[in-house]
Amino acid sequence: MEENRMRAMARVQEKRFHFKQLTELPIYEGSTGYGCVEQSYDIIKRNVDLKDIICHNEGLVVNANKAHDFALTHSDGYLLTFEACYNFDHKGLIFRIDLEPGLYEISIRFKGLDVKPLVAISGLDPIRTRQIGYWDDARTMPKYFADCWQEDTWRYGYMNAKDHIHVEVEPTDKGQSFVIEEIIVERLIKKVETSSKPQLFLLGDSTVKNYIFEELPMNGWGQHFPKFFDLSQVDIVNYSNGGRSLKRMYVEGRFNDLLVQSNPGDYILIQSGHNDEKEEVKGHENEGHSSRFGRGATEEAYERTLETVFMPLCKQCGLNPIFVTPMTRLDGNYKAGDEVMNSFNRLKFPEIMRKVAKRHQIPLVDLNRESIVYLNAIGVYAAKAISMYLEAGESPAKMSAGSFANGNPNSSPDGTHFKEALAKQYARLVLKELYRLAPSAERVKALISWVKPEVHTLLEAGRSEAVYPEVARDCVSGTHAKYRNQIEKMVQMGAFELDEKGFFNPNEAVNVKVCLSALSQLSKHSLEIDIKGIETHYNQPIETLLVTRELLAYLMNAFYNQSIASLAPIPYFREGYAPLLAFNDVIDQDKIEPIFLDAVQSVWQLGLLRSEVDVHRGLVAHGRYFEPKRIITRALCAKYFYFMWVLMQKELKECHEI
Structure with a gap:
């Protein structure tokens, strides 16, 4: 597929470098514009020994005598983990070619390979550029260019913004040698459709990405940004x-x-900082700034990468860059009443981004500053409630460390990532800042002109918070914000409504009629419930009958059997999902009315209703009491129904699509 894409582009220029029957190693000279070099410094400084390269009748022979003992594969042939591959250096060849900025296809023809070497251009990672697939978890964005092997020829399409490229070829393992017959460089010209719409690219980390249902409640602000724009x-x-x-x-x-997909005049919002903080610590020695492909950076390296990589490439492609400073992290030690501070106090990446933006007159959205203001406005308790501080029963989804169903896996609260409720607010703050910048920044004016008229009206009136009508005014701060994320989703889904003041009234008790209406809205059909049997048992109509935990178990069990069970196998039922306490160990079973006992046991074992006693945000914890007579509030109802709603979703679907 990558080969076909490159072949579809026009080719206007070609350079060929033949290595057969050379008597002298071609060393780079400015006068010739090509040749072997001993050092590259595209991202991180790297040296090779030219003595490992010899001329032969068949081409350049590259030996691996100076490669580390480290191998990229285990003895069983499986690739090592990505992290273990962050810092290998098997030396080999660095071949410099002077080129004008532009898009090129680079081809390298080898002779009779038994094992394919590692090949990359100008500091790229030869392991990750080799992998085909998708850039996103929902698998909607296929990789445009992965390096392509056809027999003994390697190809890759590369956007160059410098006056040269480095072709880097190194052995896969110590002891391997290979022969390079020829390097071919062809200039590619993209065909730009004049009728195509402008594009706005978002480039960032996990706080910006599009999440899938498998990862709920975690969200990135980028997935909510399109809501503001007229996508026509x-x-x-x-x-x-x-x-x-x-x-x-x-x-x-x-x-x-991204650059290959872009057209002149497109926009790109760039946010980075959280993973640039990675250090070389025990267990993660290859993550730091000195690692060849590690994530970490020093302040100097961060600034240099912006200045020498991102800005020149944006300029070469005609992209309009806009910087977004990374939001602050929420410290787990914060207590209610504490002031939220800027977490970037060791490596001041937001300040560096501000400095570079000012130096080059690049528009800057200061989300770092705005996040601190917003989190302090709602308070630490509410901020933690909409960040990834989870308690048992909030979400059946998972992360790499395990299921969220019983709280944060490994009892590790996460102050970097956040739920949908906060992701939406960060998206709003980015938009609000862009609107503020528009009058003085020409390149932002066009971007704002694509905003939906109704959103533009709210921005003009200084009421950007109204872009989310599902936000309950009484659940933004304080203890009422405990289940803000679930409340907003249930209001958005039409399961619950706000009153005329825009309040949710989270502590108000729920009657059976309201509960059934909410469940029917989520399932998109009426539930088959023995309403008369319930009214007879309680001698009370459902309009006034308040829902207890045991009665809710009966209703939720019916909902599960009629709306969820048919979706089996349910992918969320995985290791770490099941309640930590077996139903037989529940202390207050004897308090459950016999007619509800089977339903209570069922929803407990299914994990739909868990104990609310002794649960703690940020920890894996589970109480031993069911509390069958406890009256259910609207807030708790939102929590439980949100959990079941997630179970109904396809795990690889992007979670902002409802």
Whole structure:
């Protein structure tokens, strides 16, 4: 597929470098404009020994005598983990070619390979550029360029913004040698469709990316940004993903792919900082700034990467860059009443981004500053409630460390990432800042012109918070914000409504009629419930009958059997999902009415209703009491129904699509 894409582009220029029957190693000279060099410094300084390269009748022979003992594969042939591959250096060949800025296809023809060497251009990672697939978890964005092997010939499409490129070829393992017969460089010209819409690219880390249902409640602000725009006028493309720093975005080829997809006049919002902080600590020695492909950066390296990689490439492609400073992290030690501070106090990446933006007159959205203001406005308790501080029963989804169903895996609260409720606010703050910049920044004016008229009206009136009508005015701060994320989703889904004041009234008790209406809205059909049996048992109509935990278990069990069970196998039922306490160990079973006992046991074992006693945000914790007679509030109802709603969703679907 990558081969076909490159072949579809016009070719206007070709350079060939033949290495057969050479009597002297071609060493780079400015007068010739090509040749072997001993050092490259595209992202990180790297040296090779020219004595490892010899001329032969068949071509340049590259030996691996100076390669590390480190191998890229285990003895069983499986690739090592990505992290273990962050810092290899098998030396080999660095061949410099002077070129004008532009898009090129580079081809390298080898002779009779038994094992394919590692090949990359100008500091790219030869492991990650080799991998085909997708840039996003929902698998909607296929990689445009992955390196392509056809028998003994390697090809890759690369956008160059400098006056040269480095072709880097190194052995896969110590002891391997290979022969390079020829290097071919062809200039590619993209065909730009004049009728195509302008594009707005988002490039960032896990705080910007599009999440899928498998990862709920975690969200990135980038996935909510398109909501503000008239998508008949502009395409918004989110290239962000978790674990990315400025360095990683470049070396894995992600930024290269984005550039190839872009057209002159397009826009790009760039946010980075959280993963650039990565240090070389025990267990993660290859993550730091000195690692060849590690995520970490020093302040000097961060600034240099912006100045010498991102800005020149944006300029070469005619992209309009806009910087976004990374939001602050929420410290787990914060207590209610504490002031939220800027977490970037060791490595001041937001300040560096501000400095570079000012130096080059690049528009800057100061989300770092705005996030601190917003989190302090709602308070620490509410901020933690909409960040990734989870308690048991909030979400059946997962992260790499395990299921969220019983709280934060490994009892590790996460103050970097956040739920949808906060992601939406960060998206709003980015838009509000862009609107503020528009009068004095020409390149931002066009972007704002693509905003929906109704959103533009709210911005003009200083009421940007009204872009989310599902936000309950009484659940933004204080203890009422405990289940803000679930409340907003249930209001958005039409399961619950706000009153005329825009209040949710989270502590108000729920009657059976309201509960059934909410469940029917989520399932899109009426539930088959023995309403008369319930009214007879309680001698009370459902309009006034308040829902207890045991009665809710009966209703939720019916909902599960009629709306969820048919979706089996349910992917969320995985290791770490099941309640920590077996139902037989529940202390107050004897308090459950016999007619509800089977339903209570069922929803407990299914994990739909868990104990609310002794649960703690940020920890894996589970109480031993069911509390069958406890009256259910609207807030708790939103929590439980949100959990079941997630179970109904396809895990690989982007979670902002409802």
